Every structure is written in structure tokens, then in C-alpha cells.
Amino acid sequence: MQTLVNIAYLLAAVLFILGLKKLSSPKTARAGNLLAMIGMFLAVVVTLLDRQIVDFTYILIGVVVGSAIGTVSAMKVQMTAMPQMVALFNGFGGAASALVAFSEYEFSRPTSNQMEFSVILNIILSVLIGMVTFTGSFIAFAKLQRIMRGPPMVFAMQKPANALIFLAVIGLGTAMAWDPANNDFLLAILLLAGVLGVLAVIPIGGADMPVVISLLNSYSGLAASATGFVLHNNMLIISGALVGASGIILSRIMCKAMNRSLANVLFAAVGTDGGETAATGGAAETRRATEYTVEDAAMVLENAQSVIIVPGYGLAVAQAQHVLHEMEALLMKRGVNVRYAIHPVAGRMPGHMNVLLAEANVSYDLLFEMDAINDDFQNTDVALVIGANDVINPAARLKKESPLYGMPILNVDKAKSVMIVKRSLAAGFAGEDNDLFFDPKTMMVFGDAKKIVMELAHALKAA
Amino acid sequence: MNEIYVFVLAIFVGFEVISKVPPLLHTPLMSGSNAISGITLVGALISSGAGHGGLGAVIGTLAVVCATINVVGGFLVTDRMLEMFKKKEK
Numbered sequence: 001m002q003t004l005v006n007i008a009y010l011l012a013a014v015l016f017i018l019g020l021k022k023l024s025s026p027k028t029a030r031a032g033n034l035l036a037m038i039g040m041f042l043a044v045v046v047t048l049l050d051r052q053i054v055d056f057t058y059i060l061i062g063v064v065v066g067s068a069i070g071t072v073s074a075m076k077v078q079m080t081a082m083p084q085m086v087a088l089f090n091g092f093g094g095a096a097s098a099l100v101a102f103s104e105y106e107f108s109r110p111t112s113n114q115m116e117f118s119v120i121l122n123i124i125l126s127v128l129i130g131m132v133t134f135t136g137s138f139i140a141f142a143k144l145q146r147i148m149r150g151p152p153m154v155f156a157m158q159k160p161a162n163a164l165i166f167l168a169v170i171g172l173g174t175a176m177a178w179d180p181a182n183n184d185f186l187l188a189i190l191l192l193a194g195v196l197g198v199l200a201v202i203p204i205g206g207a208d209m210p211v212v213i214s215l216l217n218s219y220s221g222l223a224a225s226a227t228g229f230v231l232h233n234n235m236l237i238i239s240g241a242l243v244g245a246s247g248i249i250l251s252r253i254m255c256k257a258m259n260r261s262l263a264n265v266l267f268a269a270v271g272t273d274g275g276e277t278a279a280t281g282g283a284a285e286t287r288r289a290t291e292y293t294v295e296d297a298a299m300v301l302e303n304a305q306s307v308i309i310v311p312g313y314g315l316a317v318a319q320a321q322h323v324l325h326e327m328e329a330l331l332m333k334r335g336v337n338v339r340y341a342i343h344p345v346a347g348r349m350p351g352h353m354n355v356l357l358a359e360a361n362v363s364y365d366l367l368f369e370m371d372a373i374n375d376d377f378q379n380t381d382v383a384l385v386i387g388a389n390d391v392i393n394p395a396a397r398l399k400k401e402s403p404l405y406g407m408p409i410l411n412v413d414k415a416k417s418v419m420i421v422k423r424s425l426a427a428g429f430a431g432e433d434n435d436l437f438f439d440p441k442t443m444m445v446f447g448d449a450k451k452i453v454m455e456l457a458h459a460l461k462a463a
Numbered sequence: 464m465n466e467i468y469v470f471v472l473a474i475f476v477g478f479e480v481i482s483k484v485p486p487l488l489h490t491p492l493m494s495g496s497n498a499i500s501g502i503t504l505v506g507a508l509i510s511s512g513a514g515h516g517g518l519g520a521v522i523g524t525l526a527v528v529c530a531t532i533n534v535v536g537g538f539l540v541t542d543r544m545l546e547m548f549k550k551k552e553k
Contacts (some may be wrong), residue, residue: 006496016499016502017476017480019495019499020477020480020481020484020492020495020496020499021480021483022486022490023491023492023495024483024485025485026485026487026488026545026548026550028484029488029491029545029548030542030545030546032495033495033541033542033545034542035539036495036499036538037538037542038528040498040499040501040502040504040534040538043502043504043505044481044504044505044508047505047508047509048508048512050509051476052509052512053508053509053512053513053515054483054512054513054514055512055513055514056512057526058511058512058520058523058524058527059508059511059512059524061524062507062511062524062525062526062527062531063527063530063531065531066527066528066529066530066531066532066534066535067526069532069536069549070531070532070534070535070536070537070539071535071536071539073532073536073540074535074537074539074540074543075539075543077540079544082490082494082540082544083534085494085540086490086493086494086497086540089494089497089498089501089532089533089536089537089540090497090533092501092529092530092532092533092536093497093500093501093503093529093530093533093537095526095529096501096503096504096507096526096527096530096533097503097511097527099507099522099523099525099526099529100506100507100510100526100530101502102522103510103518103519103520103522103523103526104506104510104519106515106517106518106519106522107510107513121506140519143514171467213493216491217493217496217497217500220486220497220500221496221499222501223500223503224500224501224502224503225470227503227506228466228470229466229470231464231506231509232466233506234469235502235505236502236503236505236506237466237469237470237473238470238473238476239499239500239502240500240502241471241473241474241476241477242473242476242477242480242481242496242499243477243496243497243499243500244474244477245473245476245477245478245481246477246481246492246493246496247493247496249478249481249482250489250492250493253489263522271518339469342486342487344486347490349489349490349493350486350489350490350492350493351486351487351489351490351491351492351493352490354486354487354488354489354490354548355490355491355544355547357545358548358549359547360543361547361549363549363550363551364487364548364549364550365550365551367487368486369486369487372497395486403500430506441541
């Protein structure tokens with residue numbers, strides 16, 4: 001029987017890997033997710049057949065409650081709120097790992113005053129990583145949902161306090177190894193780890209949350225692996241390791257796209273969250289920007305042969321994706337070659353902007369990542385920027401003293417002409433003025449993104 | 464020690480497989496892999512149903528709830544997103 005269970009677990013792990021592999025193309029991705037689901041289902045069914053399980057009452061209650069909450073949240077959530085949702089699910093995953101390790105300890109504790117050190121270490125790691133993931137994810141959720149203020153919260157002695165807590169955890173762990181029969185130590189570790197998760201995320205600014213949720217994603221995987229070590233279950237170890245790797249890759253991509261090191265994101269407490277409203281234009285601006293009316297802008301667009309649309313998060317905030325797709329379709333109908341250029345940090349989590357545009361029925365073969373389209377800007381008539389700022393700021397290439405310097409940007413300034421839809425000339429998150437606004441080939445169209453795009457579409461329809 | 468081998472090799476497999484996922488699908492990748500990390504559900508089921516009773520079983524049941532939210536919510540929301548990625552038929 002045990003061999004059969006193990007084979008089923010192995011099969012589940014293989015299905016997870018194949019499922020992730022199929023995510024390499026949007027054509028096969030949905031089938032891949034289905035494979036992973038089947039893997040999970042198989043693993044659960046086989047576990048339920050395990051003769052260790054004698055009572056199904058609590059399991060049933062747990063599964064019903066969990067499925068109800070999971071289903072309702074997954075079906076109701078808005079695509080703009082996806083980062084919060086993923087953070088929340090992540091948190092629950094972390095909590096589950098910590099709790100499983102704790103209850104495993106509870107079961108083995110009374111019988112043995114002697115516990116192997118490696119077992120204790122695994123239990124502590126699992127509880128520690130799981131709880132940090134749990135509370136850290138909930139803080140990230142609160143910040144993204146704006147229940148909590150976005151800007152970094154810093155207080156005196158923050159880093160020493162974190163270090164102290166970490167040392168306390170090590171101390172408690174040592175105590176636990178001496179006296180494994182006493183569960184107070186693990187309880188204290190559980191609570192301290194929870195505090196550590198909170199303290200680790202509150203000093204990180206709202207704009208850095210994409211990195212944080214990627215990292216927490218990785219932690220939730222590592223927590224699952226740690227639990228696998230506790231339970232001596234290879235399937236858990238493999239699955240957790242896959243997720244851990246995924247989170248690490250995504251955090252690295254996000255850091256690179258924001259031109260920051262991971263250490264800088266985690267510890268430097270950078271960034272306000274006010275966006276355009278918080279950042280004032282700085283010194284009185286003497287240069288003049290060229291302002292275009294919507295009618296003139298529509299004329300320019302319909303006479304272009306090629307247009308690259310650069311969407312930023314401002315577009316999603318204004319909920320303008322649907323009208324934008326409508327406008328894009330009208331332009332395409334007139335024979336204009338329209339494509340979208342997506343910067344890695346265009347949304348609030350890795351790949352977020354692609355999901356938002358896909359929701360608005362934009363065909364995915366029109367969505368191009370930065371490296372794939374950056375060389376095409378120079379042959380493009382109009383680069384249409386909507387709700388983006390820092391990711392197109394040439395200061396990233398030119399100004400050595402700028403906070404943006406070195407960040408990879410979209411080569412909007414290389415296009416033959418540039419059209420920017422924006423509320424004002426204010427600086428972006430980084431607080432760096434954008435010289436592109438004052439470039440002679442740049443047309444500024446001021447106003448709310450949704451309103452402007454709607455009017456553009458209207459003008460195109462009428463023309 | 465065998466388990467550490469498995470862990471390290473799986474990390475390498477993870478890096479290989481996941482670096483081939485295009486940025487287009489990074490959000491579904493995250494929510495989908497997230498759901499996979501809910502695999503601790505398997506451990507939670509045993510903790511909850513092993514009939515030991517006491518604190519361990521209560522914690523186990525709580526773990527079942529958390530893990531199920533993670534698994535069910537994660538897979539469903541991923542499916543919802545992936546369904547939207549369409550190519551325009553011409």
C-alpha cells in the first residue's frame with residue numbers, strides 16, 4: 001500500500017512539473033494549470049485513503065470551509081486586485097505549513113523526551129518560514145488594498161529589533177532542543193516569527209510590493225519544503241522547491257526591472273506611495289510642453305502607419321483598458337499597425353499588465369515585452385504613452401545622478417513622435433522630472449486616461 | 464540526507480522550467496505556483512484526521528482550512544486568468 005501511495009505522490013510531483021512547463025506558452029497554459037490541479041487532486045485522494053486517517057469529520061469541515069472561501073474569493077476578485085489576492089492566498093499557504101509542522105510536533109512530543117536534533121530543526125524552520133510568510137503576506141495585502149498606508153513605516157531601532165527577535169528565535173530553538181517535551185518554546189517561536197513577518201514588510205514601500213510578493217511566494221514554497229522535511233515526504237519537498245525557485249526568479253526579474261538590489265528593496269525603506277499627487281513638479285518649470293487637443297491627437301494617430309501603445313499602471317487605475325482596446329481596434333481597422341509595449345513593472349505584480357489587457361480582450365500576440373520591442377520604436381510613427389512615467393524616462397539612460405539611472409526603460413524617445421496622455425507634468429514615483437515631456441517631438445494630451453482614450457475612440461469613429 | 468538531494472535537484476528543475484515561462488504569463492505563474500505550494504494540505508489532512516485529538520488535531524484542522532483556501536483559490540483564479548488570454552481569430 002505504502003508503495004502505491006508513494007507512486008501516486010511521485011506522479012503528482014511530475015504533474016506539477018509538467019503543468020509549470022506548459023505555462024511556457026499561452027496556448028498550453030490553461031491545460032498546464034489543469035494538469036497541476038489533477039496532480040493536487042491525486043495527492044489529496046491518495047492521502048485520504050491512508051490508513052493513518054481514522055476520522056473524517058474535521059477534514060470534511062476544513063475542506064468545505066476552505067473551498068468555499070477559496071472559490072468565492074477567486075471568482076469575485078477584480079483583476080486589478082490580483083496582487084492582493086495572490087498575497088492573501090500565499091499567506092494562507094504559509095500559515096498551513098507552519099500549522100502542520102506544529103501539529104506534527106504536538107503528536108510526537110508526549111511520547112518522546114528525546115527528539116532528534118534534525119527533526120527539531122526542521123520543525124522550527126517550517127514554523128518560522130511559514131509564519132513569516134503568513135503575517136508578511138497579510139501586511140502586503142493590507143498595503144496593496146490600502147487598508148494600511150503605503151509608504152514605508154520606519155521606527156528607531158527597527159533593524160536591531162528584527163535582529164534581536166531573530167536571535168531570540170535561535171535561543172528558543174536551542175531551549176527546545178534541550179527540553180523537547182515543553183511546547184511553550186515552539187509556541188513562542190510561532191508568535192515571534194509572526195511579529196518578524198510584520199516588521200519585515202512594514203518598512204517596505206507600496207511601490208516595491210511586486211518584489212515583496214514574489215519573495216513571499218518563494219517563502220511559501222520553502223515553507224512547504226520544510227514541512228516536507230518534517231513529514232519525510234518527498235512530494236512536498238519537490239513541490240515546495242519548484243515554487244521557491246519560481247519566486248526567486250520573479251523577484252530577481254522585478255529587482256532588475258526597477259534597478260534595485262534585493263537588499264535595497266528589503267531594507268532601505270524607499271518610496272512614497274502617492275504617485276503623481278505626492279510628487280510635486282519641483283522647481284518652477286520654465287520649459288514649455290507642446291499640448292495637443294484630443295481632436296488633433298486623433299488625427300495624428302489615424303494618419304500614422306505604426307503605433308506602439310505603452311500602458312502604465314495609471315491606465316489600470318483609471319479602468320481604461322476596455323476603451324483602449326476599442327481604440328486599438330478602430331486604428332487597426334484603418335490599417336494602422338498597433339502593438340503594445342509592456343515594461344516588466346508596468347503593473348503591481350510580475351505580468352500584471354498583461355492580465356489586465358487580456359481581460360479587456362486585447363489579443364496576446366499584440367503584447368510585447370520590453371526586449372522584444374525596444375528596437376522597433378525607432379521605426380514607429382507614434383509611441384502612445386498612457387499612465388506611465390518612470391519606465392519611459394530617458395534620465396535612466398543619461399543622468400548619472402538620477403535615482404532612475406541604470407533602470408532599463410522603453411525606448412519611447414526613439415520613436416518618430418511621442419504622444420503622452422497624463423494628468424499633469426508631475427514627476428513619477430521616483431520623483432525625477434521627465435525631460436521627454438518637453439521634447440519638441442512630444443505631444444502632451446492632458447486629462448484622465450479613461451476620458452481621453454474614450455474621446456480619442458469617439459473621434460476616430462466619427463472621422 | 465536523501466531528502467536534501469531531492470530538494471536541491473528539484474530547485475534546479477524549478478529554475479529550468481520556470482525560466483522558460485514568458486513575462487506575459489508571470490502573474491498566472493505566480494498564482495498557479497502559489498496553489499501548488501498549498502500541497503501542505505496533504506500533511507494537514509493527516510494531522511486533522513489521525514484521530515489523536517487534542518491541540519494537534521485542532522491545529523491540523525485549521526491547517527486544512529488554510530491550505531484548502533490556498534489550493535482551491537489559487538487554481539481557480541489562475542484558470543480564470545488563463546482563460547482570458549486569447550489570440551484574435553482572423
